Amino acid sequence: MKLDIEKLKEKAAQREESTKKVFNKLKKSKPKDLDKVFHSLHEETFDKIDCLECANCCKTTSPIFYQPDIERAGKALRMKVPDFIAQYLHKDSDGDYVLNESPCPFLAGDNTCIIYENRPTACREYPHTNRKRMYQILDLTLKNTSICPAVFHIVEELKEKMA
Numbered sequence: 001m002k003l004d005i006e007k008l009k010e011k012a013a014q015r016e017e018s019t020k021k022v023f024n025k026l027k028k029s030k031p032k033d034l035d036k037v038f039h040s041l042h043e044e045t046f047d048k049i050d051c052l053e054c055a056n057c058c059k060t061t062s063p064i065f066y067q068p069d070i071e072r073a074g075k076a077l078r079m080k081v082p083d084f085i086a087q088y089l090h091k092d093s094d095g096d097y098v099l100n101e102s103p104c105p106f107l108a109g110d111n112t113c114i115i116y117e118n119r120p121t122a123c124r125e126y127p128h129t130n131r132k133r134m135y136q137i138l139d140l141t142l143k144n145t146s147i148c149p150a151v152f153h154i155v156e157e158l159k160e161k162m163a
Contacts, residue, residue, distance in 0.1 A: 005056050005149075012146035015156070019145065022159050023138040030135045037161055041154045042130040049150045055103075055111035057147055062099035063122030065089055070097065073106075076118035127151045 026034060065073070074084035088105060089097045099105065106115045113119055127148045128137055144151040 005054075008056075008149055008152055009146045012152055015145075016142070019142055019155055019159065022162060023142060026162065027135050027138055031162070034162075035132055035134050037158060038134045038154065039130050041157050041161075042150075045129075045150045045153050045157075049153070051150075052111045054149060055107060056149075057126055058107040058111070058113070058123075059103040060147060062102065062104070063120045063126070065097040065099075065120050065122075069120035069122075072118040073115050073120065076115045129154050 063069075070081055070084060070089070074081050077084065079087070085097065088100060090100055092098045104113075106113050106119070108114050113123070125131065127144050127150060128140060129151060131137065134141070141151060141155065145155050146152075
């Protein structure tokens with residue numbers, strides 16, 4: 001399945017207002033079954049979608065690197081922490097370490113990650129659609145609809161179920 005990221009961005013932009021309306025309602029009501037619905041849709045979606053066909057998240061965004069992430073990744077690359085930071089990271093406006101460039105320097109040509117077993121926590125948790133208290137990260141989820149085809153699909157299915 002060939003993924004068209006430009007079409008994804010267009011569709012996400014076209015549906016942003018309807019998604020915001022549903023998400024604002026969910027934030028206010030905090031339905032007890034929201035996590036369950038998200039998690040079920042997450043499982044169904046990732047049974048059908050292979051991240052290695054896309055890797056748009058790795059091509060366009062940077063995870064936050066916390067100190068343990070930096071240490072793990074540096075060790076995997078046989079680099080000292082200061083050298084790893086100097087080569088790959090900088091602090092963003094929030095004071096968090098993020099990658100110097102996109103796409104991710106650890107993304108291989110076949111869309112695999114060369115530090116996969118030692119990747120940052122943010123990468124391990126992405127796209128965050130199977131977390132607890134989803135109502136707290138609906139703004140992030142909305143943003144991710146234009147980055148990740150799986151999130152877009154999950155959100156569109158969620159809107160049908162929760163409408």
